Amino acid sequence: MYTSPYQPAPAPTRRWWQHPALIICLLVVLPPAGIALAWTSLWSRNKKIVATVLAGLWFLLFLLGDPPEETKDDAKTAPKPTATVSPTPTPTPEKTEDAPVMPRLVGSSYADIEQLITDNLGRTYAAYKDVDLPADRAAWTVCFQRPDAGAPVSSAVPVVYLTEPGVPCPKSPDEVLAKPTPKPKATTPKPTPTRQPTRTPAPTPTQDADGGSVYYRNCTAVRDADAAPIRRGDPGYGRHLDRDGDGVACES
Known part of the structure; x- marks a missing residue:
């Protein structure tokens, strides 16, 4: 068997600084040191060129980027500008003397207050729940009103409760007018005539x-x-x- 006198050269020994993981970390974190170690590593020439170009671009982007913002500690220690507080003007209360107020309507006839109710889009109801308001209620009397006398007219829609002439006002608008049912007249029964027995003539x-x-x-x-x-x-x-x-x- 023929044996070549030339033995193959032994593979170069890789040092700890030539480890691929270490070089890649340095290429990302500290590109100049990573590029230097990449060219001393056992990588091929093409890999070294690619690693150098990528690390250089990453380093340029880092240098040309915006400066880092101030940390929270720096922001706390920095003196804050004193803001000039301008006095808040106190609103002047509006005069309510000229505002219209609700007059006293209880006891008045509907004919006297009809214009006030119509102008303020008021409502009219019967003072008793079981009574219906007629179309002509000018003579009816006001028993209750909302809002009360003295309240601003614009605060609520005026509401009045009426009762017909001659009928007293109830204690509240929830009552029912109980009209007495006329009792039937007592009739004296007529005496039933006694029938005399009919005698057959002899x-x-x-x-x-x-x-x-x-x-x-x-x-x-x-x-x-x-x-x-x-x-x-x-x-x-x-x-x-x-x-x-x-x-x-x-x-x-």
Whole structure:
């Protein structure tokens, strides 16, 4: 077997400052030192050129950028300019003497206050909940008002509660006008007339075929004539009345 007398050169030993991680950190944090170590490393020439260009651009951007802002500690120690405080003018209260106030409306008729309610877009209600306001309410009386007398008219919409003439005002607008229901007149019952029993008139006695002066058709006619019982020989006796032939007719 042929053996070459020339042995391959041993690989160069890498020092600690030639470690890639250390060089990359220096290229970012301290570009000049990182570039110097990159050219002493075992990298290829192309890698060294690329690392040098990128680190140089990063270093130029850092130098040309805005200066860092002052830290909070510096800002605290810096004297603050004293601001000149101008006195705040005290607002002058407006005069309310000329502002219109709500007059006393309670006790007035609606005809007297109608213009005030109309001009201020007021509302009108009945003083009783169960009473409806008619279209013509000029004679109605004011029982309640809102706002009270003396309050500014512009503070609220005026509201009045009315009641019809002759009807007293309630204690509050929530009451109901309880009108008494007229009681029906007591009528004396008429006495019922007592019906008299109708009596059947006694049959008119007629002569019988034998020449008798009285003739009864049946026992009912005999009883109606108060002639029962009839014995043989009495006026009106007949065999048709004596069923058992014992001589006494209409015994029972």
